[in-house]
Amino acid sequence: MRNKASFDYTSSSDVGLNARLKTLKNAHNFRTITDYQHNGISITPYASHTHHSSHKPLINFASNDYLALSLDTALTQEFLSTLCAQDMVFSSASSRSLSGGFPIYDTLESHLSQLYAPKKALLFNSGYHCNLSCIQGLGTLTHTLFLLDRFSHASVFDGARNTHFKRFRHNDMTALEALIEFHHSHYERVIVVTEGLFSMEGDFGKINDIIQLKKAYPNVFLYVDEAHSVGVCGNNGLGIAYEYIKEIDFLVLTFGKALASMGACMLCNATQRDFFINTARGLIYSTALPPINVAWSNFIWSKIPTLNHKREKLHLLSQHLRSLLKEKGYAARGEAHIISLMCGDNHSAITLSHRLRECGFFAPAIKEPTIPKGTARIRFSLNAALELEHISQLAEAL
Structure with a gap:
């Protein structure tokens, strides 16, 4: 028999959920x-x-398939004709830190490392996984401050949630310089985060201006997310940041938009890559992308310059x-x-x-x-x- 003092946790929880959902509906914000x-x-x-x-x-x-590659049947047929049996696998069945690694992953990372030399590539399951995991990882370093453009992607803010961070007004270099000047002497490293092309404003990040600021402060680093510009902008579609590759410390490329695929990569130096392999939880604890998907990404990357x-x-x-x-x-x-x-x-x-x-x-x-x-x-x-x-x-x- 049920104790009179017992509590119906399910219905109690739903009361709170329903109240929150009602608030969202009243604000015309219910998804x-x-x-x-x-x-x-x-x-x-x-x-x-x-x-x-x-x-x-x-x-x-509303599609982010900017080059319409997913609609290009001739491209798909060409890919299928080049696909080898060892890449026609629909699940990695494990994380890469266990048994989920396949040769095609190294092939794609090597290709990207050559394109964006001297950077080294590390694959992630999505841009969200990459930003969340890498910023969380960097945040575990002592005396680290993130300075985030106010219009950075949600994954950036989610990654920075438990770190030391401050926002600066969107693309406002005067505001950013003031923050750097005030804080740089109190931290071992200050990491400025911006984007190549901002997903909602549709404007370009001021990468060159930030690099000029960075040169004046030896402990300032630059993190750029190229989610919406890679494939479309820059030399041969390699992104806004490509021409500044030696000046950018962390560069994120996502494959789920103009490249019509799935996944992302972090481009950084070899030491930083090893650091992310050991600290990026989205990499360590997620089943790796299916090899066939990585093979498609590698194929698309070979076509981007054309x-x-x-x-x-x-x-x-x-x-x-x-x-x-x-x-x-x-x-x-x-x-x-x-x-x-x-x-x-x-x-x-x-x-x-x-x-x-x-x-x-x-x-x-x-x-x-x-x-x-x-x-x-x-x-x-x-x-x-x-x-x-x-x-x-x-x-x-x-």
Whole structure:
């Protein structure tokens, strides 16, 4: 028989959960998950998701497959024709620190180490794993301070959560210099974290300016996340940071966006690589990526320098959309293939997103707390499979 004093922990817990979910709903910030049928540049809500009133195809302006490589069937066929039996394995079944290592991992790391010499590459399961694990690892070093651009990715802040860190105003070199000047003598190392191309603002990090600051302080290091620029920007698509490779201490490349794959790598010196192998928990305690996936990444990396035609088209599409938005007087942000239309509050962004859906465009609202309060927006993520007419139709729908 149940003791009268016993407590129903499950129902008690749900009360707290429901209260939190209600708060999110009231703030127009409640997330749901929808599956889609993908057909080229269009997606269609999967039929079982009955909460959608319409299941018509929507032109997808939310994909991070910037070069549209996942839609290139000729590229896929070429990869399959080159795939060897030892790489056609769909699970590593272990972490690399145990028995999950395969030759293809070393092949890809060697390739990247040659491309980005003198840096050495270390693979991770995703950009999130890489940032979280490497910043956590660096944070275990005594007397280390992180200075984070306020608009850095969530994985950076999650990694820094239990470290000493301070934020600086986005791309504000005066604010960064003041922080460095005030703190550098109190720490053994000060690590500045920025991005090649910021995922929400769509603007470029001021890497050269930070390097100039770095030169004045021998204990300042630079950490750059190239998630949204690698494959698209820089010499042969090798990223914004490529030309500064000797001046950057830690460079993160992710494969799940322009490279149409999965995974990421840290590029650093040999000693730092050994340090991450021994401290990066996301590497040590995660099952490694499937060999077939790493083989695909290696294949794509061999093609990246040859894809200037896709990069040029993406640049043209971006110029066209930015020009049309400017002509119409919209408040828009973005210097490349990520362009945000500013809406202000969450409700306004959601309303506009729904109206665009009715017009046949999928462009989700980006809301607080992903971005600062009062800056809710529609984020248009362009890809090279789109045509100029799609951009014009979108602008007309707006």
